[in-house]
Amino acid sequence: MNLLANPILQIILLPIRQWLESIKVNNYKKAHTLCQLIPASCPFERNITLFKRTILHIPPLCKLNPFYEQLVELRFKALTYLAESGEDVTIYC
Numbered sequence: 674m675n676l677l678a679n680p681i682l683q684i685i686l687l688p689i690r691q692w693l694e695s696i697k698v699n700n701y702k703k704a705h706t707l708c709q710l711i712p713a714s715c716p717f718e719r720n721i722t723l724f725k726r727t728i729l730h731i732p733p734l735c736k737l738n739p740f741y742e743q744l745v746e747l748r749f750k751a752l753t754y755l756a757e758s759g760e761d762v763t764i765y766c
Contacts, residue, residue: 686739693743698754707751708765711744 698704715733722728735741756762 682739690740690743693740693747696747696750698747698750701755701758701760704751704754707747708755708762711748711751713748713766 715735718733719731720727752762752765
């Protein structure tokens with residue numbers, strides 16, 4: 674059962690999603706902090722191997738985060754702010 678398909682849960686999470694979407698990136702310190710805190714890719718995906726054979730695959734769990742899209746958008750805002758200000762953003766990619 675997909676918990677995120679529950680309409681009551683969607684209503685409960687809506688204010689947090691809206692708050693995350695409303696965050697403005699308007700200074701270097703905030704932009705750098707956001708880029709450091711929010712990873713560029715999902716760090717949880719793993720393959721467990723034994724004797725060169727994959728015995729277990731752990732899928733990326735980021736998509737289970739109900740705020741995944743908002744966090745990716747926030748990281749993108751921070752990267753855009755830094756890039757438009759002339760900063761080198763390749764260190765965050």
